[in-house]
Amino acid sequence: MKEFPMLTTIGFDADDTLWHNETFFRLTQDRFTRLLADHSDPVRLHDRLLAAERRNLGAYGFGVKGFTLSMIETAIEVSGGQVPASVIGEILAAGREMLEHPVNLLPHARATVTALAAEYRVVLITKGDLLDQERKLAQSGLGELFDGVEIVSDKTPEIYRAAFARHGTGADQGLMVGNSLKSDVLPMLAAGGWGVHVPHELTWALERADPPTGHGRFHHLPDLSLLPDLVGKLASPHNR
Template sequence: MTMLTTIGFDADDTLWHNETFFRLTQDRFAELLADHSPADHLHDRLLAAERRNLGQYGFGVKGFTLSMIETAIEVSQGRVPAAVIGEILAAGREMLEHPVELLPHARAVVTALAEAYRVVLITKGDLLDQERKLAQSGLGDLFDGVEIVSDKTPEIYRAAFARHGTGADQGLMVGNSLKSDVLPMLAVGGWGVHVPHGLTWALERADPPVGHRRFHEITDLAPLPDLVSELAQSHKT
């Protein structure tokens, strides 16, 4: 029996594209507010609003849209036209309706690992939007469990891997965010595998835990099954 029994996957920017659509919408937002604020200043104000509102709105498109509206009102001193607010709302709606685009190797890797391990999807964000994306991804039937959470903390991982596996110390979490996917998992004794994405939200950035014995980084998902096999072989009891 190996000590590695359960593989957890992040969703956004690990299995399918996400941040790309936020960046495109942010560019559109800058165009709409060009008469009121330079793009760089607007970006800083929007990021500050997102950070300030996380506790109330949580992660996801709806919170992002509300933060854009709040920022538009702030930078225009309340003079932003109703038509612009309408455009912002339309942009948020388009994000919620955008088709899911899987990242390279996502389907093959989850399928391969599901043959030998329990696989769990652990993602944060808006419940309805994440359920929609999972359904459209075609990956839903591969997972032994799905957790859509408001945030990712050591306590969340401890509970999720106890509920769907044999404990966090026998689990591995895969994701593009060091802050959300890797560091909290390492904190509860599990493995953390970082798969960097070309675009990373500023609020998800963190320093890598260089030298940690259960931390690994791969360039994309393709080598993950071999890495998992090596880890399992090296921790047989």
């Protein structure tokens, strides 16, 4: 039977924390750039696409489907409505390929989740399209390790308080680990918990934020292999 110290529950982000994700977005964006080469230079196209993604988050949410729709919208805009149907078809095909791409776990993901699941409650908290995230979790082989799974439309202090209340003993006794300072760390700190930043080599522009240097519950780790030792230190009686 598990014993739960003051730190009882570990939350994991999914995309670019446990498995690769942004890499496939970048590859698709490069393909999009080549498709629209006759209508826009790469820098202008990137700026227009990013603006469309930001504008559409409230309607489409996070994930591949919203990204695909934003690419189509951008293609129509930069071409003055003259983008060929064949290009739209290529964009749709690229989106489908992203939704079918095999899941590639990041280094230390399986070992770290397994080790922590033996001692603590572990929960997956991820943004994105419901069907796509369920597919990736199933293919990852990590699903049975989690005590709970939350697929949310956004990550806010309120979302974290509710998730850690459902699956743990409250956000103040929870820790959230992820690659995004904006989504995984800052709102968890605001909810009263610990936030651990494990960066990925690629970060979407809309997920960038400044690190909360000096915050007593913020930690930075170069990779997931160091997380069990950090959790053990934070959970020790000396830190209560």
